[in-house]
Amino acid sequence: xxxxxxxxxRAANGRANGLRALLLNDAAVRIYAGLAIVLxxxxxxxxxxxxxxxxxxxxxVALPAVVMSGAFWDNVGATLAAVFExxxxxxxxxxxxxxxxxxxxxxxxxxEIYVSGFFAMPMVAILPLISLWFGYTGxxxxxxxxxxxxxSIVVNVADGARAVPVxxxxxxxxxxxxxxxxxxxxxxPASVPYLLAGLRLAAGRALIGAxxxxxxxxxxxxxxxxxxxxxxxxxxxxxxxxMVLAAAGVLFEIALRHATARFLPWxxxxxxxx
Amino acid sequence: xxxxxxxxxxxxxYGVALAAGALIWELGARLTTPTFLSPFxxxxxxxxxxxxxxxxxxxxxxxxxxxxxxxxxxxxxxVAFGLLLARLRLLRVALESYIxxxxxxxxxxxxxxxxxxxxxxxxxxxxxxxxxxxxxILYNTVEGARSIRPELIEVAHSFxxxxxxxxxxxxxxxxxxxxxxxxxxxxxxxxxxxxxxEFFLSGSGIGALIMRxxxxxxxxxxxxMIIIITVLGIVLISFGRALENHFAAWxxxxx
Numbered sequence: 001x002x003x004x005x006x007x008x009x010r011a012a013n014g015r016a017n018g019l020r021a022l023l024l025n026d027a028a029v030r031i032y033a034g035l036a037i038v039l040x041x042x043x044x045x046x047x048x049x050x051x052x053x054x055x056x057x058x059x060x061v062a063l064p065a066v067v068m069s070g071a072f073w074d075n076v077g078a079t080l081a082a083v084f085e086x087x088x089x090x091x092x093x094x095x096x097x098x099x100x101x102x103x104x105x106x107x108x109x110x111x112e113i114y115v116s117g118f119f120a121m122p123m124v125a126i127l128p129l130i131s132l133w134f135g136y137t138g139x140x141x142x143x144x145x146x147x148x149x150x151x152s153i154v155v156n157v158a159d160g161a162r163a164v165p166v167x168x169x170x171x172x173x174x175x176x177x178x179x180x181x182x183x184x185x186x187x188x189p190a191s192v193p194y195l196l197a198g199l200r201l202a203a204g205r206a207l208i209g210a211x212x213x214x215x216x217x218x219x220x221x222x223x224x225x226x227x228x229x230x231x232x233x234x235x236x237x238x239x240x241x242x243m244v245l246a247a248a249g250v251l252f253e254i255a256l257r258h259a260t261a262r263f264l265p266w267x268x269x270x271x272x273x274x
Numbered sequence: 275x276x277x278x279x280x281x282x283x284x285x286x287x288y289g290v291a292l293a294a295g296a297l298i299w300e301l302g303a304r305l306t307t308p309t310f311l312s313p314f315x316x317x318x319x320x321x322x323x324x325x326x327x328x329x330x331x332x333x334x335x336x337x338x339x340x341x342x343x344x345x346x347x348x349x350x351x352x353v354a355f356g357l358l359l360a361r362l363r364l365l366r367v368a369l370e371s372y373i374x375x376x377x378x379x380x381x382x383x384x385x386x387x388x389x390x391x392x393x394x395x396x397x398x399x400x401x402x403x404x405x406x407x408x409x410x411i412l413y414n415t416v417e418g419a420r421s422i423r424p425e426l427i428e429v430a431h432s433f434x435x436x437x438x439x440x441x442x443x444x445x446x447x448x449x450x451x452x453x454x455x456x457x458x459x460x461x462x463x464x465x466x467x468x469x470x471x472e473f474f475l476s477g478s479g480i481g482a483l484i485m486r487x488x489x490x491x492x493x494x495x496x497x498x499m500i501i502i503i504t505v506l507g508i509v510l511i512s513f514g515r516a517l518e519n520h521f522a523a524w525x526x527x528x529x
Contacts, residue, residue, distance in 0.1 A: 026367045033368035053391060109287045114295065120507040122465040124382075124473060125481070125500055128488025132496070133310060208380040208466070215382070215474060223383070230386035242383045249378035 054235035059243075062236035072225070076244055079214065079221040082138065083206045083248075086145025090202060094153030095195065101154065102161020103187065115158070119151040123209060127216045141213040141221070148209030149202035156201070160194025161187055196260055203252045207245065312494040320494035321502065329483070330502065337468060337479030337506075340396070344403025345464045352408045352460070353453045356415025360422060360445050370416055377413040381405045381467065385474050394476035399468075402475065406467025410459035418452025419445075451521045458514035465507050480506070 038056045045055035066072050101108045101115070126147060134140035164187050172182045214223025222241045229238035296314045303313035312320075324330040359366040385402060392398035422444070430440050472481020480503050487495035 024364075029364060029368045030371055033372065037372065049391070054387070110291050110294065113288045113291050117504055117508055120462065120511040121500075121504040122462075122469045122507055124466055124469045125484055125503045127473070128484055129496055129500060132488060132491075132493070204378060204380070208382050211380050211382050212470065215385070226383055227386045230390050233390065235387060235390070238386065242379070245383050246375055246379035249380060250375055253374075253378045 052233040052235055054239040058236040059239050062234075063240055066237050066240045072241075075220055075222050075225045075241070078138075078219075079210050079223065080248060082141050082145055082221070083203075083210050086142050086209070087149055087199075087202060087206050089142075090146050090149040090153055090206070091199065094150050094198070094202075095157050098154045098157025098198075099161050099183065099187065099191075101158040102164075102191070103183075108158070115151055115154050119155050123148045123205065124212050127212065130213070131217055136217040136219065138219055140217050141210055141219060144209040144213035145206045148205040152201040152205060153195070153198040156194045156198025157191055160191030163194070164190040193260070193264055196256055196264070200253065200256045203256070204249060207249055211245065309491070309493060312497050316494045317497045317501070320492075321498040324483070324495070324498065333479045333483050334502075334506070337472065337481065340399055340471065340479060341403060341464060341468045341510075344400045344467065345407050345460065347400070348404045348407035348460060348464065349411060349457055351404075352411030352456065353415055356412050356419060356453060356456075357441070357445055357449060359416050360419030360449050361441070366416060366419060370420075373409065373412055373416060377409040381409075381463075382470055385470060389475055399471035399475050399478070402471040403464050403467040406470075407460035407464035410463055411453065411456035414456030414459065415449055415453040418449040421452075422448050451518075454518045454521050458511070458518045461510050461514040462507070465510065469503065 042056045045053050049055075097111070097115075101111055123144070127144065130140050130143050130147070134143055168186050168190060169182065172186045177185070210221065211223035211226075213219075214221040215227055218224055218227075222245055226238045226241045229235070229241070299311075300314040303311040303316075308316075321330070359369065381402075384405060388398050388401055392401070426444050426448070427440060430444055435443070468479075469481045469484075472479050473485055477485055480499060484496065484499045484503065486492075487499055
């Protein structure tokens, strides 16, 4: 962490506003808080926890070795590849089903109860069934990821397609737009904010799905890495993997937020998030 | 949503959809191997068996105790801490980015740590449910806190409102609807936490029944218990949603 550098830079920017502004601007406050959290964690673990428990200084010592090892990055790659592949499958199929549910009454009536049921179901519960179907393989992990993320996309896209203003459809009809154009040029773009909300939710669930599937099936990946290191009391090493997972989650959240702000500046978040 | 529909049509539709689904399931299972898909009727019979031996009741009781202990703790701590952050701007600025990070971290990843530090027992499982449920609650409460217009508090001050008055008339009413959105999300996540804890820490409740059915290749039992946990999820989440909708009118949203 290059906290001091950032602090110095902020200090240069804030000099005009006097010492108080320099020491108490928002960014500086965040950095102090971060340092305080790290410090408290270190002290508490040193005083009260057994020596194998992860603590900041231990993680800092373990970090170079973990980051330099190829095996670690293989695990990162395996997990993230499964997450992206699963998200892509869920995204494509979920958007299709969601559009159908949002626009076709009969489809909605039939699937509504199933989709909301599966959406409400804690997805971990299906792991034993998935391992029965797919064995203890990468396919089981992919299936878990797809299952975990599919329904949040369907639910959101269906809501979005349902919420398209009638006037939009009427205008498209009045200009004799084809049914295909109505879907691609009107309904789909109008549902994009919902789609992004669904995708954000799906991404979080997909990450959980991948990790849980690795816990359960013991196939190589970050989840298994964490279990293995934690069982052999290498908590510091295991925590590096947790940090990678957290970074993946945060990066995805930030990327989606930026995409929303960049492409849909009129859309305000927070209202709907699920 | 389709408000023009009567409740009767709605439930009839659900009934027909469920019956059709059960029929497809039954036929599909009869035509394929029972190792992968047990017929609907066999599954229902297995649920009834579990129910009549009292095993299901005991498992549900144990699971719900776990869920509510962790969830209520998370709701109390999350909402109280969120309100505190609403009042103390400096503390909110200091902590909100860290709360956001924890909100997007998959908490399952911490289960192996909890296992090797706290071992088996009730407390580590409650901690898992708590960790799963608290961050959506905290995150949404802070989000609500951030949207409080400072003028509101200034006006309260100029009218010589007491500290308690500010809490009672501005902070709590303003933040509560957001907190309830968080509570609804927390229900879903807490359930995932509950099942994960029952799977990966000491086996108990519905999670243990699912796990055991899987290991014994008791396919009807496996499907049956998955249905039970799904119904449990639907009931708890509908409850959370009803609670949220009740207060959403307050926030001025038509959800």
